[in-house]
Amino acid sequence: MKKVLCVISSGMDSATLLALAIDQCTDLDDDVEAVSFDYGQRHRKELEYAENLCGSEGIRHDIVDISAIQPHIGGSALTDDGIDVPEGHYESDNMKLTVVPNRNAIMLTIAFGIAVARGAEWVGAAMHAGDHAVYPDCRPAFVQAFNAMQIVAVEGHGHPDLRLWTPFINLKKSHIAYIGSNLGVDFSKTWSCYKGQELHCGVCGTCYERREAFRDGGVTDPTIYQQEPVLA
């Protein structure tokens, strides 16, 4: 019996992670569960999308509210109404405004706490190679160090082989689009945009990245953008 607890937002990476986890769980008593974090993000819409992604697969989904932490860390365009969400390409310098200090480490340690409580064997997370330049806690070196830390931190508790599973860590986002497409993911049910308005804005970093991933992965982009991103 394998239990996988996936940390998800509502983006194409998360949807593909869930699909891949389901695909890897081949035994009848294997189980995929998911958890999302409410960290006061202005794109809270992603939480509803995450709920729906799981609902349509019959996957248990919990939302952990860590928004009380945010005022103490502060200062990111993702959470602070006083800072505009930067427009332009994801890897450009101004995208650093979207860095919430230590966010992945915080969310993943909480996910590991939940995984210990539930006896899960894998904690799945969807970081990929395109995140490396902007977020230090999305790099392969982080995953390795994080696993090493967690092995010590929960020794004797939970599943003895509990570890962080990051199947996309060395892939480009376009590869994820391709994999997701092959697994039958319905990308129209995913949400990426940081602005969290009615439609995907088309000009924030994650809209650029989304559009580019579909194009480079050779996958039809079902997204209706408010403004069409101008891709290089």
Place this chain on the structure above:
Amino acid sequence: MKKVLCVISSGMDSATLLALAIDQCTDLDDDVEAVSFDYGQRHRKELEYAENLCGSEGIRHDIVDISAIQPHIGGSALTDDGIDVPEGHYESDNMKLTVVPNRNAIMLTIAFGIAVARGAEWVGAAMHAGDHAVYPDCRPAFVQAFNAMQIVAVEGHGHPDLRLWTPFINLKKSHIAYIGSNLGVDFSKTWSCYKGQELHCGVCGTCYERREAFRDGGVTDPTIYQQEPVLA
């Protein structure tokens, strides 16, 4: 300029950690700050005591509310009213009921997020050798692995030398009592008891441990216990 962010409860270890941090900050523009966590502990009284410990030293103190995480992790006698706080010696088997899965890793990653935001150089924590047997995330190996993880996780953000400072990690609690006493800590203003009633109960694990530490450290115990612990 050195800034130290101490993660504190209200116990004798935390009070001594604060005193030691102040002692180490010898330059005029050095700064000690503190943070405590509300994780739904039934001994919430410790939060008031922590507030007072800092207030009397003029130290900035923030309480981070992570109680919304608790229901997802659950199942510890420290937080779950359905489980009795175990009585008896701290290192005995039933004390494992007080383990909140991954608690230190969770609190410390949040503290590191705050430390990055504020440019702190040290995150201080008061774990000691007596914790090792019960809590895997209080061991020296954990501190080492945690620091290695954090170096990767926040590279390029915050203070370049940011690290976890655990001055008591290889000391017994009785040594902490002795050091605190030498630094002039007023232990009557500290709170340890897990039960969080009017007086220290005297029979929970942390009351035993407290009493023993004063005795073995040769320090007068100012605590009034409801029941006198019977020490070996």
